[in-house]
Amino acid sequence: MSDEPLIPSDAQPRGFRFAAVKAGIKPSGKLDFAVAVADQPAAAAAMFTSNKVQAAPIAIGRRHLQRSAGRVRVVAVNAGNANCATGEAGLAACEQVCRAAAGTFGCPGHEVFPSSTGIIGVPLPAEKLVAALPEARRSLSRDSDSFARAILTTDTRPKVAHTAVSIGGETVRLAGVCKGAGMIHPQLVPHATMLVYLFTDAEIEPAALDEFLRAAVERSFNRISIDGDTSTNDTVLLLASGASEVNVAASDAAFAEALTTLCISLAKQIVSDGEGVTHVVELQIEGADSDADALKIARAIAHSPLVKTAWAGCDPNWGRLMAAAGYSGAAIDSGHIAIWFGNLPICTDGGRALDFDEHAAHDYLKRREYSIRISVGSGSGRCRFWTSDLTAEYVRINADYST
Amino acid sequence: MSDEPLIPSDAQPRGFRFAAVKAGIKPSGKLDFAVAVADQPAAAAAMFTSNKVQAAPIAIGRRHLQRSAGRVRVVAVNAGNANCATGEAGLAACEQVCRAAAGTFGCPGHEVFPSSTGIIGVPLPAEKLVAALPEARRSLSRDSDSFARAILTTDTRPKVAHTAVSIGGETVRLAGVCKGAGMIHPQLVPHATMLVYLFTDAEIEPAALDEFLRAAVERSFNRISIDGDTSTNDTVLLLASGASEVNVAASDAAFAEALTTLCISLAKQIVSDGEGVTHVVELQIEGADSDADALKIARAIAHSPLVKTAWAGCDPNWGRLMAAAGYSGAAIDSGHIAIWFGNLPICTDGGRALDFDEHAAHDYLKRREYSIRISVGSGSGRCRFWTSDLTAEYVRINADYST
Numbered sequence: 001m002s003d004e005p006l007i008p009s010d011a012q013p014r015g016f017r018f019a020a021v022k023a024g025i026k027p028s029g030k031l032d033f034a035v036a037v038a039d040q041p042a043a044a045a046a047m048f049t050s051n052k053v054q055a056a057p058i059a060i061g062r063r064h065l066q067r068s069a070g071r072v073r074v075v076a077v078n079a080g081n082a083n084c085a086t087g088e089a090g091l092a093a094c095e096q097v098c099r100a101a102a103g104t105f106g107c108p109g110h111e112v113f114p115s116s117t118g119i120i121g122v123p124l125p126a127e128k129l130v131a132a133l134p135e136a137r138r139s140l141s142r143d144s145d146s147f148a149r150a151i152l153t154t155d156t157r158p159k160v161a162h163t164a165v166s167i168g169g170e171t172v173r174l175a176g177v178c179k180g181a182g183m184i185h186p187q188l189v190p191h192a193t194m195l196v197y198l199f200t201d202a203e204i205e206p207a208a209l210d211e212f213l214r215a216a217v218e219r220s221f222n223r224i225s226i227d228g229d230t231s232t233n234d235t236v237l238l239l240a241s242g243a244s245e246v247n248v249a250a251s252d253a254a255f256a257e258a259l260t261t262l263c264i265s266l267a268k269q270i271v272s273d274g275e276g277v278t279h280v281v282e283l284q285i286e287g288a289d290s291d292a293d294a295l296k297i298a299r300a301i302a303h304s305p306l307v308k309t310a311w312a313g314c315d316p317n318w319g320r321l322m323a324a325a326g327y328s329g330a331a332i333d334s335g336h337i338a339i340w341f342g343n344l345p346i347c348t349d350g351g352r353a354l355d356f357d358e359h360a361a362h363d364y365l366k367r368r369e370y371s372i373r374i375s376v377g378s379g380s381g382r383c384r385f386w387t388s389d390l391t392a393e394y395v396r397i398n399a400d401y402s403t
Numbered sequence: 404m405s406d407e408p409l410i411p412s413d414a415q416p417r418g419f420r421f422a423a424v425k426a427g428i429k430p431s432g433k434l435d436f437a438v439a440v441a442d443q444p445a446a447a448a449a450m451f452t453s454n455k456v457q458a459a460p461i462a463i464g465r466r467h468l469q470r471s472a473g474r475v476r477v478v479a480v481n482a483g484n485a486n487c488a489t490g491e492a493g494l495a496a497c498e499q500v501c502r503a504a505a506g507t508f509g510c511p512g513h514e515v516f517p518s519s520t521g522i523i524g525v526p527l528p529a530e531k532l533v534a535a536l537p538e539a540r541r542s543l544s545r546d547s548d549s550f551a552r553a554i555l556t557t558d559t560r561p562k563v564a565h566t567a568v569s570i571g572g573e574t575v576r577l578a579g580v581c582k583g584a585g586m587i588h589p590q591l592v593p594h595a596t597m598l599v600y601l602f603t604d605a606e607i608e609p610a611a612l613d614e615f616l617r618a619a620v621e622r623s624f625n626r627i628s629i630d631g632d633t634s635t636n637d638t639v640l641l642l643a644s645g646a647s648e649v650n651v652a653a654s655d656a657a658f659a660e661a662l663t664t665l666c667i668s669l670a671k672q673i674v675s676d677g678e679g680v681t682h683v684v685e686l687q688i689e690g691a692d693s694d695a696d697a698l699k700i701a702r703a704i705a706h707s708p709l710v711k712t713a714w715a716g717c718d719p720n721w722g723r724l725m726a727a728a729g730y731s732g733a734a735i736d737s738g739h740i741a742i743w744f745g746n747l748p749i750c751t752d753g754g755r756a757l758d759f760d761e762h763a764a765h766d767y768l769k770r771r772e773y774s775i776r777i778s779v780g781s782g783s784g785r786c787r788f789w790t791s792d793l794t795a796e797y798v799r800i801n802a803d804y805s806t
Binding site for chain 2 (some may be wrong): 051053084089120122326332334350388395
């Protein structure tokens with residue numbers, strides 16, 4: 001009944017309030033419109049999808065951040081409609097929502113940051129969102145749980161993380177809320193309808209905030225893939241309220257590490273809650289010519305339907321891993337490839353390991369989460385990457401023609 | 404009972420005999436070892452997978468063609484074992500089979516062209532193939548049906564095509580036999596265990612044959628994708644026996660066209676028989692900046708799990724097509740994208756077409772074969788590409804851990 005919030009109140013970064021309402025966008029009638037409101041204009045940094053088809057809120061959000069020089073008072077997110085491939089009318093609908101939100105919460109229009117997720121190519125019913133704003137205002141609170149629920153689409157559960165870091169003896173709080181599920185192959189200056197909202201009560205200038213964000217995203221959201229599809233709406237937003245009155249200098253190592261840890265936690269939650277996912281796999285690629293080559297190999301493996309279906313069947317078919325590494329485009333030394341499932345030797349010198357134990361390998365792959373390490377040569381290039389299996393349930397979810 | 408052969412005897416290129424036997428490689432006990440024997444050393448051209456992990460027969464086949472200066476007497480293909488990731492032992496096993504075949508059919512070892520398809524990473528039992536050679540020799544005939552059956556793996560049916568072309572008033576015959584199914588995203592200098600054997604009784608020099616082959620493959624096998632995985636064993640081999648005594652000059656247009664038509668027929672059969680495929684889709688991309696850009700867009704769409712699952716559900720979710728075009732890396736004019744399903748207008752100027760008829764679109768997508776045309780701008784770049792849907796059955800086939 002009186003549930004503990006997902007983010008305990010004393011862990012919640014100071015200076016933000018949240019609300020979510022049912023605006024009637026989701027056919028299910030669930031919460032579908034969420035707002036986060038900063039007590040004062042917060043410093044902001046954002047990264048957007050690299051997809052050349054970009055939703056209206058991406059264009060508007062980018063423009064607003066420029067006009068406000070990186071300040072945001074209100075984040076307004078609807079789920080159920082992506083407002084993408086909606087032309088001029090889509091831009092107008094997004095602007096209409098932003099103007100109304102500015103009026104409701106008392107800030108300039110360009111301090112409203114909009115996001116949308118859901119179906120592409122259907123006009124956004126802006127009037128429903130506008131009509132829902134007064135109720136959103138009335139229900140603002142320090143609890144972000146309903147915000148975390150409202151932004152979900154095919155996700156099965158809300159995804160949040162929080163941490164704190166001590167800087168100069170003072171505590172700075174960080175928290176994040178995100179949604180993912182399908183179309184996940186973030187390429188932030190790329191990602192897939194993945195929406196991520198990060199909050200901190202640190203005091204950080206927008207330019208420094210931007211650097212912190214890019215570095216953290218590179219090691220987290222740009223290292224995950226569910227289906228290889230990069231969405232038109234992917235967004236990661238980081239807001240710093242300054243409410244802790246703790247100033248964080250550009251490139252402060254402790255803050256950077258805390259932010260990266262937070263982002264990796266959220267990124268792994270997104271993979272784990274991916275559509276139809278039954279296994280979460282951490283790929284550890286090493287021995288590549290460069291980190292970029294290691295990443296190419298990880299991505300080829302993470303996007304291979306043959307690899308991903310083998311994982312769904314707990315099948316230790318390591319030949320498919322080798323084949324994917326082989327067509328990744330990265331340099332590999334195929335006669336010296338070595339593969340381990342956890343600590344189990346699977347492949348050595350490009351062939352089946354002498355002590356390969358098929359039953360042990362099969363058993364290991366029955367775990368929900370596991371790691372696969374692949375050495376592709378003698379270089380120093382490496383990466384970690386998180387991905388999932390591809391199941392019949394994924395197909396069922398995405399082939400379900402319900403309109 | 405007395406079935407007509409798949410390739411009628413008068414359509415079969417002169418100068419070749421075929422056989423297939425049960426060597427005991429396939430656990431099912433079905434035909435698994437096929438040979439094609441040219442009456443005289445045939446001119447030969449081949450293309451191989453671009454995967455950096457390459458099976459033993461790829462290395463040996465390449466070497467033999469060099470030594471023989473493009474001449475082949477015997478093609479020896481086993482199914483059930485890919486002889487890949489098998490190290491030095493795999494190379495030795497392949498050579499052992501070639502030496503034995505050379506002895507059986509009376510030719511130098513380097514005139515034997517080996518192929519293997521099946522599971523990766525399991526030692527090839529060469530002795531079983533060697534033991535089966537005498538029976539293969541005894542059963543040689545002009546009928547290629549059993550050859551076409553023996554090379555299959557998860558394919559559900561043999562795939563053959565034939566045509567004839569008149570050159571200087573004389574008839575030249577062409578025929579092809581192939582297998583495909585999973586791991587199909589040929590990139591010949593590149594393909595996925597796709598094996599293709601093309602035969603003609605034309606008289607053509609190896610260098611000219613090579614040019615004909617490359618041009619035809621570029622417009623056929625390099626324009627298909629089932630799952631985006633490029634195999635370690637893909638091979639296309641073209642043999643010219645010269646038995647028609649009709650000399651074909653380099654770049655003869657009629658022969659080139661006939662060969663391309665033959666290859667497109669086989670390529671489409673491979674897609675149609677892909678694992679779990681219920682829809683075959685011809686993509687027609689136009690208006691791109693270049694043909695290369697058009698191909699990038701086709702490949703991104705053909706590899707998108709979200710697009711392919713929507714097709715499985717006959718779902719006219721054109722937003723997923725736009726999203727895939729958007730992340731393809733090709734230049735697109737997102738405000739002017741237009742999409743047609745057959746002749747049905749779906750999307751115009753980057754948004755839903757005014758006369759979009761969802762029910763008609765849904766009905767159209769229920770066909771087994773259909774076309775989707777996408778205009779991405781005002782350039783002259785274009786391509787045709789054939790691909791398939793992604794079904795729960797595909798997942799079931801590839802997740803089935805049966806060892």
